[in-house]
Amino acid sequence: PEDSSRAASVVICMNTDRIRGAPMAEAEPTRTPQVDSRAILEMDRLHVSVDGATIVQDVSFSLRPGERLALVGESGSGKTVTALSIMRLFDAAGMETRGEIRFEGKNVLTMGMPAIRALRGARVGMIFQEPMTALNPLKTIGAQIAEVLVRHEGLGGEALRRRVRELLEQVRLPEPLRVMRAMPHQLSGGQRQRAMIAMAIACNPTLLIADEPTTALDAGLRKTIMDLLVDLQQRLGMSLLLITHDLPVVRRYADRVLVMREGRIVESGRTDEIFARPGDGYTRTLLEARQVDSMVDAVDESAEERLSCRDLGVTVGKRRWIGRDTLTEIIRGIDLSLHAGQTVGVVGESGSGKTTLALALLRLMDGARGEIRLDGMRVDGLPEKRFRRYRRDLQVVFQDPFGALSPRMNIAQIVGEGLDVHEPGLSRGETRERIRAALTEVGLDPSVMSRYPHEFSGGQRQRIAIARALILKPKVLILDEPTSALDAAVQLQVLRLLRDLQQSHGLTYLLITHDLAVVRALAHRVLVMLDGEVIESGSTGTLLEQPTHDYTRQLIDSALMT
Structure with a gap:
């Protein structure tokens, strides 16, 4: 799709035959064995600026097949801009981009638009952060998921309806038939997020970029959704780039962590090592911020x-x-x-x-x-x-x-x-x-x-x-x-x-x-x-x-x- 403002049209994927009927993961997610050192994604000194203001500076990392890599940092640190740059979805007047982003050996930043559309359609999918702005307010949830399947898999009729229902069941949405007929505003925030995830996993990409996939979900649903994503990732050998501020999710599910601050990567390493022995003061600040004590004062029970x-x-x-x-x-x-x-x-x-x-x-x-x-x-x-x-x-x-x-x-x-x-x-x-x-x-x-x-x-x-x-x-x-x-x-x-x-x-x-x-x-x-x-x-x-x-x-x- 040429219009990157419509998130629903950018969640595009491949053949889903391999994942249909796949059961939910129940066991503790296993760490991905690093048996293939060939990177599926390589970012080399990426620099993004708008009107002279630097947003991302000298960002370099690699992602191997089947690996789960988490990119963490506070709001405004450049995480989402880095992720959007992989599919050339970040576009603004006065924008300048330098460096290289190589996906399967090819530099994304020098590709023509036909090649970019083919990349988005066949190899890379994305779960966007804000489901209310990503979903079309004038179409039902079922119609929006069906749109992806019709466009990229050619499904129709009863097979299409059956597949849409399967996807809603896979992301554990209750009453899938009701949800299929519902408009986005009729669902809770967590339900809308799961509908977006259903659209993303519908087509089984080689690389899945998940930008805050558990935002607005309660603790039980965070585990359900992440278990689902990890189950699919492990079954298909899919690589997962996880953009999140949820450090407990990172600790449980990521193989490696990159910590971003003010557009730069300030620390990187294996997840267990970063959480046990953070080397950068900013990383320690992020970890300590999770410890929230009670802030309330006593209240007058007889108050009006x-x-x-x-x-x-x-x-x-x-x-x-x-x-x-x-x-x-x-x-x-x-x-x-x-x-x-x-x-x-x-x-x-x-x-x-x-x-x-x-x-x-x-x-x-x-x-x-x-x-x-x-x-x-x-x-x-x-x-x-x-x-x-x-x-x-x-x-x-x-x-x-x-x-x-x-x-x-x-x-x-x-x-x-x-x-x-x-x-x-x-x-x-x-x-x-x-x-x-x-x-x-x-x-x-x-x-x-x-x-x-x-x-x-x-x-x-x-x-x-x-x-x-x-x-x-x-x-x-x-x-x-x-x-x-x-x-x-x-x-x-x-x-x-x-x-x-x-x-x-x-x-x-x-x-x-x-x-x-x-x-x-x-x-x-x-x-x-x-x-x-x-x-x-x-x-x-x-x-x-x-x-x-x-x-x-x-x-x-x-x-x-x-």
Whole structure:
């Protein structure tokens, strides 16, 4: 495909006959024996700059057949640009690229476009980081996976439908027939990521580049997905280049590690050696950033109730006059109470109903029922026009920091948009000053106001999203996986920022996450969700140390395993 902006069209592969029906790996992944020293991929002093600003500098490494190589580093270190350069997918005005990238002995940087398209189509596949922006919002999941198979394998009819269903089952998506008919926005973040992975493994590439393949997945699903990728990699002799900030995943699955900082490789070596004896101070910083201690202060239990719900449920689908109803109950019987200055964490695996709960509380979910109160005022039955004035008190930071920001608006327009709605009487100067103050508060230089979201790293984009929510001075902030797409070092920075903002503004947080380390750091109380219901709740320390439900114990055990 010529248009590299459509990720779905770039996940292109080869014949899949060898992998159909392959069972999931159950055993501990084995380290790849290095029996063939011939490199399938060689990068020699790669240098990438845009308008004179260096992004990647003197990057050199090799990848052998059947090897798993991890590229790690904090956001903005150049990992993704390095990966995209392998298929010539990184393209920007004023870009300059030097060096060599040899795939199977041929220099990718000097190939013509027909050869590049053949390379993408037959030999190299890629799992992209942000599934919401990579998937076409106007096509069903099944149609998008089918598009890859039709274009590159010529499948059709029943064989095509059967293969799409097999792929969804291989990545452990529940109810594959329902998922095939679903639009991307109807799936959770973890489910969308697994749909993207299904597209990538559909065609069995020689080299698979996985850019944050476990982003937004809970601990159990991270292991499931990585076990699947490793199983396919071992069966087919496929090489895997893993771009990730998830150091436990690297430690468990990678043969070798490259550590990047500010566009350079600062350390490389075998995984066990790097984790046991890191030689570079930056590597040690990355490893230490995984150790997140509790940041919460005691909260006044008698503080004013900010947000509550009683018997909250959501049902989607249709009632039919003829034939069967298509109603599905996503969440049911949820009781919740948040007090001023308190953080309540909601945990559970992908698809458990966490995000649906958040959307229902925000009045952004059709089919919701039950009682919702904001500052004591019942708001669930209010017409939208009357409820609109309450929205400034109930703001949200969404899971995907790129998909949540309009690519056609600059940072000043994004952050200031809420002021245009809720404080239209402000002068241009007053609006600009409020925007400057919000950006400064989240640790961004106000000079970025004229720039656009694609110019920022994941951590910076999340800070922009937080600034957009804070500018209205809300009482309650719903945080939907606020750190899931961030590396450990940036995650720690964002957690500290959220703690400081809560202390300075008396904010109340509803924290939706699958990361128990984030819950331990920020939450006073925890709700555990399974299949749309709250199965256990309690204070954070007690629940994590003494869980009473088997499912909660499984979540904790899975987190420890990764």
